Amino acid sequence: MNRGVKQFITTSRNLLCSQTRRTSACLISVKSLPKISNGAVAAQKRFLTQSVVRPISFKGIFGGKNEEPENKLFLEQDNLFHVLSNSPLPEMKDRAAIVNKYGVCPVCDTHLEKQETKKRPTYDCPDCGYPTHCSEDHYKQGYQAHHAENCAILREINEDDHDLRSGRPMREFEFPSAQGFDEAVNMANWDVFFYTRSFPSMDSDRSMRHVSKLLTYPMSIAAVLHQSSPYKYGEQVTAEGMRSIAALRTVLYPHNQVSNDAQSQVRTDTINIYLLGARAESTLPSHIWLQLAYLFPATPFHIHFIGPDALAPNQEPHSESVNERLFFTYDNSMYHDYHETIEKFDPYTDLFFLFSPGIGYPDARQGWKTSLEKALETKCPIFVTGYDEADMKNDVEAVEQDYNGEFDWILKPSVNEFRSLKRDVNLMDLRQTIFANYGIWGIRGKRYDVTHDPENNE
Structure with a gap:
């Protein structure tokens, strides 16, 4: 494993988790990540399985008295989709900043020669909320070939991550004991x-996704x-x-x-x-x-x-x-x-x-x-x-x-x-x-x- 990948994994330990009532789901926000060489694409993908999971509050789940004050409800369930760069939650804005700084515009990546300057993705897809391309022109040009299939997946991830930070009572994390x-x-x-x-009854696919992760x-x-x-x-x-x-x-x-x-x-x-x-x-x-x-x-x-x-x-x-x-x-x-x-x-x-x-x-x-x-x-x-x-x-x-x-x-x-x-x-x-x-x-x-x-x- 090259030095860049090792550095990438080490930096992942600095991922931040924000407080959400009765949940231990990982809420990730990274201030900065090191660059990785082109030869480490497989290792980059492997990093996806290395997401750090930190405890948030288990007092209510396992029988202890929850002395923490009620968390404020930040987002209603019908208001979970936000363009990341304009999200009301700082953690999600940080995520957009990471993509802006280290991401890949798929059109540049596919059509430009290696020696040509490839621009970073700064144009926000209105359907998934992620910055996906370097410009609106490249977004329209590469939508069908590079983004259409992945757009619904990214929107689901967007809404799931906003839900984890929404402040709602996370009933699905009230796990049974013996x-x-x-x-x-x-x-x-x-x-x-x-x-x-x-x-607890899993009344939505989203709850299933949260708990299974x-x-x-x-x-x-x-x-x-x-x-x-x-x-x-x-x-x-x-x-x-x-x-x-x-x-x-x-x-x-x-x-x-x-x-x-x-x-x-x-x-x-x-x-x-x-x-x-x-x-x-x-x-x-x-x-x-x-x-x-x-x-x-x-x-x-x-x-x-x-x-x-x-x-x-x-x-x-x-x-x-x-x-x-x-x-x-x-x-x-x-x-x-x-x-x-x-x-x-x-x-x-x-x-x-x-x-x-x-x-x-x-x-x-x-x-x-x-x-x-x-x-x-x-x-x-x-x-x-x-x-x-x-x-x-x-x-x-x-x-x-x-x-x-x-x-x-x-x-x-x-x-x-x-x-x-x-x-x-x-x-x-x-x-x-x-x-x-x-x-x-x-x-x-x-x-x-x-x-x-x-x-x-x-």
Whole structure:
């Protein structure tokens, strides 16, 4: 990864979040971003999955007394669309300024030679509200070819982001607490999960988008581990995958319960989840990760956030606990260094997750090599997400080339049922939008069966 991209990721830690009642959704505003070379387009797109999520107010959600004063309602629900540069919210004006300074006019980008001066987008599209072209002439000239398909998507993003800052009570973020022992959760998809888990009624697609963006990381993990997983043996899950997942489930679903009361169950061994190359997932409020723990009431979890971007620049590696069943460790080491600090690994209790790691891109491929070799040595399952089908394919091809014969497939590349439903947009090129954790796949270090050959062995 080149210096410009590293600088870009580091600067992302300075994203600002404005206060909105009862929500932990990310409200992004950046004062300045460094320039990135033309050779880092793929890394720019990957930044879309690195949006920093900071807590705003959880007191009302999790039972504590909310002593904060009522936030003022800034925008009514029928007044959510605004041209960004004229938005009543400073954060959205900042977003327009970023596009003005670092964005791309698609007509200039397509038709001008490299040596010609390309102008920045300063003309605001009246339909989506984003500055999309350098002039009205280029807007009209390139609308059908470069913007028509993306215009409705950008308008949706515009309204969603204004809604998050509108000041309305965010009822969709009033998450449920511990699951009743007699209530079964179904992880078939977001709709079924919200219903069976007793989330507040999602009365709009916008609410679904808000909540899925926040929960995509813990629920992508839960969907693989849960007994009602949407990934089925013989379809997405391979025979080796079923062995790995079954081993984990023997710990997650103990049979020696002393009673039917979930609070009285015998505590199992701790499940260790190693999140390699952690970025956005390491900035989630701890209460969001509790939603993972609630699904497995007998099991303690220790989540390890590992990677250069797992901590803010001024933070030191540390561990902390939310309660007796949820522990966190944050470390900005490379995984192959962190690996040496772990005494042992157990396929019954340990697994790895890599959220949109970009293994297949030249700038990152060599950097991942040692870490992936260490993870494969453990024989524990490794799950990887990607931000679109091409991204998954790129990573899969790199792994197949670099580790041929060293791994078994456990989960075939599939659409992630718990991907974010809210699109992220690259402010440096509005033509690029993605869904965080769009796809998922999994592998495990190859196991070799010992065979007994009496004719050749004395």
